[in-house]
Amino acid sequence: MRLASTAAELPERPREGTRAVVMTMGALHEGHLALVRRANEIAEQVIVTIFVNPLQFNDPSDLERYPRTLEADCALLEAEGVDAVFAPSVEEMYPGGDPVVTVSAGRIGDVFEGARRPGHFDGVLTVVLKLLHLTAPDVALFGAKDAQQVIAVRAMVRDLAVPVRIEAVPTIRDADGLALSSRNVHLSSQDREAALALSRALAAAEAAARNGDPAPDVVRTGMDVLTDATRASAGVAVDYFAALDPRTAHEVPADHRGEAVVAVAATVGGTRLIDNKTVLIDLEGRP
Numbered sequence: 001m002r003l004a005s006t007a008a009e010l011p012e013r014p015r016e017g018t019r020a021v022v023m024t025m026g027a028l029h030e031g032h033l034a035l036v037r038r039a040n041e042i043a044e045q046v047i048v049t050i051f052v053n054p055l056q057f058n059d060p061s062d063l064e065r066y067p068r069t070l071e072a073d074c075a076l077l078e079a080e081g082v083d084a085v086f087a088p089s090v091e092e093m094y095p096g097g098d099p100v101v102t103v104s105a106g107r108i109g110d111v112f113e114g115a116r117r118p119g120h121f122d123g124v125l126t127v128v129l130k131l132l133h134l135t136a137p138d139v140a141l142f143g144a145k146d147a148q149q150v151i152a153v154r155a156m157v158r159d160l161a162v163p164v165r166i167e168a169v170p171t172i173r174d175a176d177g178l179a180l181s182s183r184n185v186h187l188s189s190q191d192r193e194a195a196l197a198l199s200r201a202l203a204a205a206e207a208a209a210r211n212g213d214p215a216p217d218v219v220r221t222g223m224d225v226l227t228d229a230t231r232a233s234a235g236v237a238v239d240y241f242a243a244l245d246p247r248t249a250h251e252v253p254a255d256h257r258g259e260a261v262v263a264v265a266a267t268v269g270g271t272r273l274i275d276n277k278t279v280l281i282d283l284e285g286r287p
């Protein structure tokens, strides 16, 4: 496996077959590895990028305490048979400081994660586009765990005619339902227990959708689970729980029919967690 810190050090493209890229910020866990395994299934050559992108952090202390474990990450990726790791420095990616020209996530960047983290999706799209140019893959894989990120990346690729295929990979969870995240290391065992309310709330919302309930009832059902959790544990604070349009990331109208991304964000013991589930709202049997 090659470890490259500049694009020039990346291996040649395969003569035949495809190149896949998986973009990460490191501190790799089974969720990231699911993306890598899927990439290995569909491509002859797999490049994993590891870059903690300062542009997408609006809180300097979050950036500072973000876990960095390059050596362990490389060992995991080597074991997966990855062809190359691209781990550029901040100076390599942004010589001379922040870029002058950036990508705007537009309306997608104004809501939910974007509203709480101003500039976050502009930072994400800017680094994604730059990494796409540097690694030139045929396909790029992203985790469904970061639903709004997938929506934003798909929109950028569509709107700016970026020549790459985007594939979303389902969220990997611990046996108890908690979505894997690099931030979970910050959770105490008590926090972890409380954090299970997120996946429980999503499961309740999914059951309501399956029952034929309209979007507002689906959301209320999930929110009730979270409200109980906030009563039981002072360390849980809900940021949002909503049903989003999978193309725009804006809240769906009350009479929405079709797929919706039920998304949740909450702070548990000071750590901000997000999760989501795609549900089908078909209002079965309703007028």
Ligand code: AMP
Binding pocket: 023, 024, 025, 026, 030, 031, 032, 034, 035, 141, 142, 143, 144, 145, 146, 169, 170, 171, 172, 173, 179, 180, 181, 182
């Ligand atoms: P990050 O390092 O957090 O930027 O994540 C890199 C990629 O891994 C993103 O596309 C994430 O959506 C994806 N990812 C993170 N956690 C999970 C998970 N639990 N299941 C599936 N994909 C994930």
